[in-house]
Amino acid sequence: MTTTEIASFILLLTGAVFFFAGTVGLLRFPDVYTRLHALAKADNLGLGFIMLGLLLQAPSPATALKLVLIWLLALAASATVGFLIARRARQNGIVPWQSGDRR
Amino acid sequence: MNTLLPILAVFLLGNLLVALLRVARGPTPADRLLAALLFGTTGVAILLLLAFATASAALLDAALVFALLAAISGAAFAQRAWREEQAEAAHDDD
Amino acid sequence: MTPALAFDLLLIAALLWSAARALITADVFRAVVLFIVFGLLMALAWARLGAPDIALAEAAIGAGLTGALLLDAVGHLRAKWRGPER
Amino acid sequence: MKLSVAAVRAFLWRSALLAALWWALTDGRADSWGVGSVSILAAVSLSLRLLPPVPTTVSRIGLLRFAVFFFVQSLRGGIQVAWLALRPRFSLRPAIHEIPLRLPEGIGRVLLANTLSLLPGTLSVGLEGRRLCLHVLDAAAPTEVEVRRAETRVAHMLGLKLEET
Known part of the structure; x- marks a missing residue:
């Protein structure tokens, strides 16, 4: 195994860990706002690490640039959609969970 | 060939499905549309892994389309489909 | 069990689950969401079957455009159903 | 549209960005540039109409x-x-x-x-x-x-x- 392969390996695994944390957060967090926190942050970071790991294996510079573009698009998309869902949830009167409430 | 990529793809698919089961339970419509966000990140990651595992560059384009369309359906939902309670929620907005 | 086989089995189970749920759910909104989920999973299936071009078309048309149109239609229907009472 | 320095600069910048995008999307294939150059020109002129060049510059x-x-x-x-x-x-x-x-x-x-x-x-x-x-x-x-x-x-x-x- 070369150094690049090992680095790629580690980055990919780190990405998987963040995806896992995002899923656990989605299962455990009490309301839609906190779940959005988990998805918007952990999953995007997971995708970022997967992207970096694959970047090291990219066959050509054009593919590498495309990977970065996909990641940036996914970032912009999930930030925007997350904002839209959160805003609509608030406008439709969904009350955020408080630390005293039952889950 | 790198054996890690298919294993990671399976792991992420499992993650996606568990999260989908949770999301399908609701309880609010907003919870359900978190599925759009899930496909926009986890779905894209799975496609990227598949693209590199099978060395088919065209799957990268599919991943690009995935990210775009998850965003479109999420936006369509938030802007158009779910505004029933807006009238009575407007006064306690601020 | 190879990873590829595990992937396919998981995908098949998820496809059947989302298809069945989309058909039997009484709530229109929920059915539309499940339809979109089914379309995106189907795109993954096409990707696995070695047809990236069809995966692309499925994601774009099946899930994206049809999904957005159906969601819009649900919005209009709900406005119609609930409109007169308020 | 009146031709000004800002417009020319915006035109060049946007063309360069879209060319880079096209290069990435087509995996750098040389035979795609025929269609590519037409698409880039069309996209730049559309973007100049929809989003006219603004004086604020990104540092x-x-x-x-x-x-x-x-x-x-x-x-x-x-x-x-x-x-x-x-x-x-x-x-x-x-x-x-x-x-x-x-x-x-x-x-x-x-x-x-x-x-x-x-x-x-x-x-x-x-x-x-x-x-x-x-x-x-x-x-x-x-x-x-x-x-x-x-x-x-x-x-x-x-x-x-x-x-x-």
């Missing part, structure tokens, strides 16, 4: 600093939320904060609201005029300080002036 050093800030902060945000999700004892103290922005109307505010959703502990839930509503994971965290820092970075990058509230 390159500001962009770089914003990018570094964004990556460090989103790493922090991801680690924090992952830790909150994975730790055995469940501790969240969510709250809604309302923060008046100092950025002027326009793209800056939208960019800030979107960025904050990916930064540690904050999620934008509403933006009306200059009032930004944030859902925070920890009510006691110094949210306002973080928001001000992000705001300053965005203002530097886009060359905007912060207004006093």
Whole structure:
């Protein structure tokens, strides 16, 4: 195994860990706002690490640039959609969970 | 060939499905549309892994389309489909 | 069990689950969401079957455009159903 | 459209960006540039009509600093939320904060609201005029300080002036 392969390996695994944390957060967090926190942050970071790991294996510079573009698009998309869902949830009167409430 | 990529793809698919089961339970419509966000990140990651595992560059384009369309359906939902309670929620907005 | 086989089995189970749920759910909104989920999973299936071009078309048309149109239609229907009472 | 220095500069910049995009999308294949150059020209002229060149310029050093800030902060945000999700004892103290922005109307505010959703502990839930509503994971965290820092970075990058509230 070369150094690049090992680095790629580690980055990919780190990405998987963040995806896992995002899923656990989605299962455990009490309301839609906190779940959005988990998805918007952990999953995007997971995708970022997967992207970096694959970047090291990219066959050509054009593919590498495309990977970065996909990641940036996914970032912009999930930030925007997350904002839209959160805003609509608030406008439709969904009350955020408080630390005293039952889950 | 790198054996890690298919294993990671399976792991992420499992993650996606568990999260989908949770999301399908609701309880609010907003919870359900978190599925759009899930496909926009986890779905894209799975496609990227598949693209590199099978060395088919065209799957990268599919991943690009995935990210775009998850965003479109999420936006369509938030802007158009779910505004029933807006009238009575407007006064306690601020 | 190879990873590829595990992937396919998981995908098949998820496809059947989302298809069945989309058909039997009484709530229109929920059915539309499940339809979109089914379309995106189907795109993954096409990707696995070695047809990236069809995966692309499925994601774009099946899930994206049809999904957005159906969601819009649900919005209009709900406005119609609930409109007169308020 | 009147031909000015700004318009020519915008034309060149946008052409270069779209050419890079085309190069990435087609995997650098040489035989695609026939269609590509026509598409790029069409896209640039459409973009000049839809989004006319504006006098504000993106400062390159500001962009770089914003990018570094964004990556460090989103790493922090991801680690924090992952830790909150994975730790055995469940501790969240969510709250809604309302923060008046100092950025002027326009793209800056939208960019800030979107960025904050990916930064540690904050999620934008509403933006009306200059009032930004944030859902925070920890009510006691110094949210306002973080928001001000992000705001300053965005203002530097886009060359905007912060207004006093």
